[in-house]
Amino acid sequence: MPRDVIALASDHGGVDLKSLLKDELLKTGHDLLDLGTEGPQSVDYPDFAEAMAEAIRSGKAKNGVLICGTGIGISIAANRYPFIRAALVNDATTARLARSHNDANVLVLGGRTMGAEVAKDCLKIFLETPFEGGRHARRVEKMGLART
Ligand code: RB5
Numbered sequence: 001m002p003r004d005v006i007a008l009a010s011d012h013g014g015v016d017l018k019s020l021l022k023d024e025l026l027k028t029g030h031d032l033l034d035l036g037t038e039g040p041q042s043v044d045y046p047d048f049a050e051a052m053a054e055a056i057r058s059g060k061a062k063n064g065v066l067i068c069g070t071g072i073g074i075s076i077a078a079n080r081y082p083f084i085r086a087a088l089v090n091d092a093t094t095a096r097l098a099r100s101h102n103d104a105n106v107l108v109l110g111g112r113t114m115g116a117e118v119a120k121d122c123l124k125i126f127l128e129t130p131f132e133g134g135r136h137a138r139r140v141e142k143m144g145l146a147r148t
Contacts, residue, residue, distance in 0.1 A: 002127075005031045005033050005064065006009065006030055006031070006064060006065075006127070007035055007060070007064035008021065008034050008064065009034075009058075009066055009067075010037060010145065011048055011067075011073075011113065012037060012040050012041060012043055012110030013044040013045075013068045013069025013070075013112055014067025014069065014074070015039065015040060015111040016036075016117070017067050018065070018067050020119070021067075021119060021123055022034060022118040022134070024120055025125065029129075032139070033060060034045055035055060036048065036051070044094075045074040045077055046073075049074050049077035049086075052135070053081040053084055056084065056106070056136070057081070062104060062105070063105045063129075064105070065106070065126075066107070066108045066109075067109045067110070067111045069109065069110060069112040069113070070110040070113050071088040071105060071108045071111075071113070071114075072088065074108060075087070075088040078108070079121060085106065085140070086106035086108050087108060089107060089122050090113075090118075091118060091121075092118075092122060094122075095121070095125040095127050096126075099128065099129035099130065100130070100131060100132045101132065107126040111124060
């Protein structure tokens with residue numbers, strides 16, 4: 001059975017953290033899809049949220065990580081797609097609850113607001129935590145969000 005692919009995308013405000021998390025995922029043997037950006041030149045975060053949405057919609061990736069300077073712009077942009085549940089988290093607890101309660105399929109981080117070690121913890125926990133279902137499934141369904 002093919003392994004789940006994790007997509008990564010950021011704007012220039014998140015490119016350093018993206019690169020660090022990419023190394024971490026490669027080290028831990030994950031399959032990943034890097035959707036850019038590649039360098040410090042200024043780009044527009046909605047373009048990278050769109051690339052992430054397309055990767056998930058098409059099935060090229062099961063879930064993803066989006067990063068901009070604060071995580072705010074790129075999470076707003078990503079949540080415009082009905083099958084995306086993008087959660088901007090700030091620590092291990094919110095990363096865990098984003099999965100167990102909200103069934104988030106995209107982890108969002110702030111490249112200029114979060115330290116590297118906290119970001120690595122958030123990513124690990126996000127990838128390891130299952131959705132609890134039950135009452136939480138009812139709530140996710142009430143938002144009209146299609147599950148991928
Ligand atoms: C880019 O300068 C910055 O606005 C962006 O990375 C993000 O923080 C927006 O929410």
